[in-house]
Amino acid sequence: MKKWLMLVVFSLIFVGLVACSNNDESAGSDSDGGSDDTVELDFWIFGSTGYDQLVEEYMKDNPNVKININEGEMNDMHNNLFTSISAGSGGAPDIAQIEISQVEKFQEAQDQFYNLVDYGAEDVSSNFLDWKWAQAQSADGSFQIGLPTDIGPTTMFYRTDVMEEAGLPIDREEVAAQIDSWEAYYETAKTIKDKTGKPISDSPQLVFNSLRDQLEQQYFNEEDELIIEDTVKEAYDYTTKMIEEGLVGKNELWEPEWGSAMAEGSYATMPGAPGWMVANVKANAPDTSGKWDIAKIPEGAGNWGGSFLTIPKQSEYPEEAFEFISWLTAPEQQLKSFEIAGLFPSTPDVYENEDFLATTDEFYNNAPTAKIFAEAAQSVKTVYMGVNYSIVDTELGTALLNVAIEGADPEKEWDAAVERINSQLERQ
Known part of the structure; x- marks a missing residue:
């Protein structure tokens, strides 16, 4: 009887040990050799x-x-x-x-x-x-x-060769001092056009976006009411005035012509350019190293x-x-x-x-890129964008391009854009 009891006890212990071992193996590994707890x-x-x-x-x-x-x-x-x-x-x-x-x-x-x-x-x-x-x-x-x-955070990229051709400063601090307001940007554009025949920027959207992004209110207020007449209309008028005077070009953002223009030196500045644009210019214009530099944008940075x-x-x-x-x-x-x-x-x-x-970029004349963008980042304002931001942005962009490419009347294009925006907002 004692031998039988001992046999039962040892059998139970053995079964328990095997079960524990199997459980441990199951918990500790899977078919990939990893943990089931992963x-x-x-x-x-x-x-x-x-x-x-x-x-x-x-x-x-x-x-x-x-x-x-x-x-x-x-x-x-x-x-x-x-x-x-x-x-x-x-x-x-x-x-x-x-x-x-x-x-x-x-x-x-x-x-x-x-x-x-x-x-x-x-x-x-x-x-x-x-x-x-x-x-x-x-x-x-x-x-x-x-x-x-x-x-x-946005800055202003510029072509040193075009600025020099226009008889303007090329040192980034001097450029920032020369173009310290949007009125100064307009006056500089006239000088560049007169001396070189080139626009100050090839993209009407970039000029408009630069002014828009400096505003504390843009397309909507926090009640999601459309407020563009009181906010960005002035930026639109400024941009279309420059288009009509031949001071801003016709290229649409992200189109092949826009990328090609980076390499051609067919304009002087790229306002509203954020940090990620550094790589974009290099990709589109790899042979222009040393012809670009970066300065502060007039009247404070926005964010793109x-x-x-x-x-x-x-x-x-x-x-x-x-x-x-x-x-x-x-x-x-x-x-x-x-x-x-x-x-x-x-x-x-x-x-x-x-x-x-200490980060500098040889492509941009050894500009201290990190320092420039860090200073810009700390001047950005908090902006409420609204759920329908992209609707407004698309339609105003279309209006600007119609003025630039087709020579359309700015006021008629604004009114048509507002009508399209309201029509879409009513369906939301």
Whole structure:
């Protein structure tokens, strides 16, 4: 009987040990040799971010997290995201990058996103520029849809050869002093036209955008009322006056002719150019190194571009997702993004980094690019864009191009644009 009892006891112990061993093996490995506790996060991005390198760094330091990057074209990514959250039946990523012009649209569907305030957003808010933080925040400050990534503070790129041909200064400090107001910009344009026959800018949209982006109110107020007659009409009139006097060219942004003109030296300045335009000019005009420089834009900087990282409600891992995006948007990683891909940081602590401030660019006559854009970033005003911003922007852009390309009457084009805008807003 004793032998039988001992046999039963040993059998039970053996079975228990085997079961524990099997459980441990099951918990500790899967078919890929990883852990069943590994959290997988799908991360949707667009543009040249350099995030793939930072993701690898994060996964190396956090082996329990696997991040799958899905990179696509900006509009496609936004459309796919909106479709996914609207359907409510899956398909949205754990983390989605949203561009500034689209933030208000997704704020309208904030119930489909986690409120980052609940995960510690307020603890990291001091990392960022106030105006950038406010762009992804509800009016009462209770809901934060995303953490800021890069920004696009605006400056004025200029061709030193064209300026010199016109008998004007080419030193960046002297250029900024010469063109210190939009009235001075207009007078300089007349000088350039007279001396060289060239316009001061080839793009009416860039001139208009530069003035618009310096305003505290642009297309809508915070009640989403259209206010363009009281805000941007003056900028429109200024631009169309310069078009009619032959001081501004006819090229449309992003068209082949616009890119070609960068290489040809057919105009003098590119106003409203943000940090990410540095690489764009190099790509379109690689043989013009030393013929470009960068100065302050007249009357203060605006902002063109930049994004936020959000966490859709369909994610099963909001805590892990927030931990990752708070790491990715921290000053240390934003500095790395700048070094890798030229994304300009929204974290002002970086602006005090000596290595950062020492950044120069030989292509732009060794301009201290980081310092110039950092100074611009700190003068940007907080602006409410509104969910229908793109509707207004598209129609006003069409009006400007009709004046420039077809010689259309500016007032008739303005009235027609306003009519098209109101018609579309009524259908929203």
